[in-house]
Amino acid sequence: MILLNPGPVCTSERVRNALIRGDMCHRETEFSTLLSSTRKKILQAFAPNGDYTTAIITGSGTASLEAAVCSSLSEGKKILVLNNGVYGDRISRIASAYRFNKIELQYDWCEQPNLEQVEDTVSNDSDIEVVAMVHHETTTGLLNPIHEIGKITSKYGRAFLLDSISGLGGEEIDLVLDNVDICIGSANKCIQGLPGLSFAILKKDEINRLRSIPPRSLYLNIITQLDEQEGKGECPFTPSVHTFYAFEEALDELLEEGVQNRLKRYSKASSYLRDEFKGLSLDLLLPDEFLSNTITSLHLPENMTYAHLHDSLKERGFIIYAGQGQLSKKIFRIANMGELSMEDLKSLITNLQKVLEGRK
Ligand SMILES: Cc1ncc(COP(=O)(O)O)c(C=O)c1O
Structure with a gap:
């Protein structure tokens, strides 16, 4: 079958063959090596300048998205969600599930967010701590103006959380120039890996703020995931080991292609x-x-x-x-x-x- 759905996508034989490399205990040094090189390759591909780190989560894109959203808002602060499709709506639903104080700007699914309205909303409410948006709305194939939104969040000192699950590897993005603080991706779309792994790329300057927020979830906490991966070279819970093999291979393919x-x-x-x-x-x-x-x-x-x-x-x-x-x-x-x-x-x-x- 030739898959023309937006993920999981058709993969190469090389990626699929990586799955059968053999069994491995996730508490052994071999897995730490695999985890470390996979994280390094994500950063090499999408944040090559060293100002970012990453945590990989076993779970589909929504797992990392939910982890990022629920880990990023301080008590008493607000999240602003820009919603022009099913996935903007998903961010909003995650925020509601955590009973967040939320402001939502909804747009027609065939329109980009109104920049003036976004700037007005942000500048008039100092309680807005996080602005969340989707990079590429998979609902329609519409690209959102990440550079312009990043300019606004940076001007007013707010965190920019971006769902680039269907963007990374397919669309132009420069995390530094676009002022993205938290960026979510998944293995099985434009990176051409297999479903089951997703990740958050985090600006290092953002980590202290995230660390000050008490965890709202045991599994889906970005700091718990990051600390175990960076500190111990392990995942806090059982990772999908074989999918990691395939993900690393897909990242190798991406880096070789450029x-x-x-x-x-x-x-x-x-x-x-x-x-x-x-x-x-x-x-x-x-x-x-x-x-x-x-x-x-x-x-x-x-x-x-x-x-x-x-x-x-x-x-x-x-x-x-x-x-x-x-x-x-x-x-x-x-x-x-x-x-x-x-x-x-x-x-x-x-x-x-x-x-x-x-x-x-
Ligand atoms: C922009 C975007 N966000 C989130 C998701 C959810 O990802 P998943 O289905 O892997 O949980 C998708 C899936 O298509 C998506 O395209």
């Missing part, structure tokens, strides 16, 4: 697909200026249900992805993350054309 080259590969793939989609008279949901390198949301063709489109393409070996929530009956999504060749994409277009024309 992060910028990975972005270029994805950008070339999405440009190719979008030209072809337009040629097939399919309409894109978003205007060009918001488009990411890796997800294209398309209006469903008239007189065709998602189920028919999905099932017909699945019969031909391609997995596409449905719209979510309010968009579930209107759009479908094609992601070009992962180990996909141009031949795979050309074959998708040939098959999509046949399905649209009702041909065998």
Whole structure:
């Protein structure tokens, strides 16, 4: 199957083979070595200047996101959530689950946050300690203005928490220049590893503030995770050891390809697909200026249900992805993350054309 869903993605044989390297006790020095080199490679790829550290958590992206959110707000302070999709909404729901004092700015799913409104909100409320946003809204494939939001948080001395789960390895980001304090990623999207591991990249200057916040969760506490990993070279709880092998291999692949080259590969793939989609008279949901390198949301063709489109393409070996929530009956999504060749994409277009024309 050629996976065109936004993760878990198609992986290389090299990554999949890493899973069968053998059993290992997570309390032995061999695992400490694996943990340390995996953490080092995350930082080499995404924070090469040394001002950041990282903690890896066994769990999907939401595990690290929840850990970051619940570990980042001081008692009596507020979190500002910028919500323009399912994943912005997820941050908001996490904040509510912890009974946080929350301000939420909601936007249309096809719009970026209003910068003036964000600045007004932040500047008028000194209790806002953390501003949280999604980098690449997987709901639609919309890129949010991380640089501009980082400028605002830095100007007013607030922490910037960014969910870049579908951004890291696929989109431009410079944690330093974009003033990101806490950045969340996952192994199984643009990094092309396997599902089961996620991570938080933390600005070193932010650690003391985080350390002063009493833990609200035993497992999902960023400082507990970080201290055990940095101090003892261990994970506090049983890690998914075999997935670590695959994650390190995927990071090796990323570093060998080069992060910028990975972005270029994805950008070339999405440009190719979008030209072809337009040629097939399919309409894109978003205007060009918001488009990411890796997800294209398309209006469903008239007189065709998602189920028919999905099932017909699945019969031909391609997995596409449905719209979510309010968009579930209107759009479908094609992601070009992962180990996909141009031949795979050309074959998708040939098959999509046949399905649209009702041909065998
Ligand atoms: C932007 C974003 N945030 C969070 C998540 C949740 O990640 P997971 O499903 O791995 O928990 C996803 C998953 O697609 C995502 O795209």
